[in-house]
Amino acid sequence: MKSTLAVETLELKISYFLRYGVFISAFFLAVGWLGEFIHAPDAISHFQVYSPVSLLQMIQTALRESDIFRLSSLLGLALLVSLPIIRVFLTAYLFIRNRDWYLASMAIFVFGVLTISFFLGIDL
Amino acid sequence: MLGLWILPISMAAGFLGSLLGLGGGIIIVPTLTLLFGVDIRYAIAASLISVVATSSGAAASYLKDHLTNLRVAVFLEMGTVVGAVIGFVLASRIHAQALFILFGFFLLFSALMMLRKREEHGSVINHPWADKLRLDSSYPGPKGEPIAYKVAMVPFALVVMLAAGILSALLGIGSGIFKVLAMDSAMKLPIKVSSATSNFMIGVTAAGSALAYFLRGDVRPEIAAPVAVGIIAGSFLGAKVMSRIPAVRLRQIFVVVLSIVSIQMIWKGWR
Numbered sequence: 001m002k003s004t005l006a007v008e009t010l011e012l013k014i015s016y017f018l019r020y021g022v023f024i025s026a027f028f029l030a031v032g033w034l035g036e037f038i039h040a041p042d043a044i045s046h047f048q049v050y051s052p053v054s055l056l057q058m059i060q061t062a063l064r065e066s067d068i069f070r071l072s073s074l075l076g077l078a079l080l081v082s083l084p085i086i087r088v089f090l091t092a093y094l095f096i097r098n099r100d101w102y103l104a105s106m107a108i109f110v111f112g113v114l115t116i117s118f119f120l121g122i123d124l
Numbered sequence: 125m126l127g128l129w130i131l132p133i134s135m136a137a138g139f140l141g142s143l144l145g146l147g148g149g150i151i152i153v154p155t156l157t158l159l160f161g162v163d164i165r166y167a168i169a170a171s172l173i174s175v176v177a178t179s180s181g182a183a184a185s186y187l188k189d190h191l192t193n194l195r196v197a198v199f200l201e202m203g204t205v206v207g208a209v210i211g212f213v214l215a216s217r218i219h220a221q222a223l224f225i226l227f228g229f230f231l232l233f234s235a236l237m238m239l240r241k242r243e244e245h246g247s248v249i250n251h252p253w254a255d256k257l258r259l260d261s262s263y264p265g266p267k268g269e270p271i272a273y274k275v276a277m278v279p280f281a282l283v284v285m286l287a288a289g290i291l292s293a294l295l296g297i298g299s300g301i302f303k304v305l306a307m308d309s310a311m312k313l314p315i316k317v318s319s320a321t322s323n324f325m326i327g328v329t330a331a332g333s334a335l336a337y338f339l340r341g342d343v344r345p346e347i348a349a350p351v352a353v354g355i356i357a358g359s360f361l362g363a364k365v366m367s368r369i370p371a372v373r374l375r376q377i378f379v380v381v382l383s384i385v386s387i388q389m390i391w392k393g394w395r
Binding site for chain 1: 161162165176177188195198201205206209257327336346352
């Protein structure tokens with residue numbers, strides 16, 4: 001009974017984290033997209049040919065041109081992408097707090113593989 | 125104004141993806157490339173964002189509604205991430221053409237098998253590992269009453285997840301379909317729990333790839349931002365509908381999508 005309650009509390013905490021995380025990133029994405037859409041409604045059709053521009057270059061250009069809408073979109077995307085990775089870390093932390101060692105070690109393992117593969121340039 | 129169409133299409137992708145635990149990639153990539161003429165690399169990057177958005181967008185509701193089995197998800201994620209790394213290493217050494225045909229037929233066969241199951245076919249006993257890890261749980265029935273379920277064939281499911289991770293890396297497809305199939309057919313989880321748990325898991329591996337694409341600059345805000353906004357809205361809607369939709373209907377929709385994906389795979393391998 002106690003363990004069921006612990007899991008439910010844990011699920012609720014992760015649920016709130018994801019809910020607020022998604023809301024905040026959606027807000028930044030919506031503001032950024034609407035702002036850019038008003039200025040260039042058919043921007044999407046300009047990507048028929050692949051011409052790589054790194055994230056750093058995109059940020060530098062947006063800062064130089066004081067493009068707050070572009071910066072808002074990038075912030076929203078960064079938040080959105082980091083949510084599942086932080087979620088794995090949070091799961092591990094909460095399992096440790098519940099002294100659920102098996103599941104905690106599994107979550108740590110997943111987080112470790114994700115981190116190592118990212119730094120080794122392995123595209124999952 | 126063509127760009128405005130991306131929003132409702134992404135909403136539909138998010139709705140279907142969250143309902144079936146598959147992510148929205150199967151709709152987003154063809155839409156961006158065929159309808160908008162977007163280069164495939166930008167389309168794939170946006171599709172990874174769509175998977176992350178579907179997963180996180182619906183996961184909050186599924187966790188709160190006790191449809192996602194968090195313990196099963198964490199356990200199976202081990203297989204998926206290790207499989208994805210192995211798949212990445214093997215990708216340059218294996219010719220994937222034949223695999224497309226092989227697994228296309230396998231998925232088609234699985235679709236037929238799923239169609240034959242009219243009702244939930246839960247396991248009556250837990251696998252010893254499920255007891256040890258306390259993987260069994262309950263989910264809300266049509267009137268909100270808790271329906272308990274057991275978890276079978278746990279080690280086999282972990283091996284299937286490993287294979288799913290390898291295959292999705294080799295074939296360049298999302299592994300949601302394999303995840304739902306393994307949880308439904310091997311672990312004997314209810315279809316709603318399988319879909320919700322798969323939805324929870326797909327975000328993790330997609331986020332790893334999405335981060336790499338994002339840093340490389342392939343995730344263009346002009347494409348990915350409307351896709352993500354639409355997907356998030358659609359996935360919230362999907363999560364609301366999931367608790368009300370009958371399990372048999374969900375299974376039927378899954379079978380239709382599974383059949384389409386399998387035919388696409390066979391076609392890709394044949395060309």
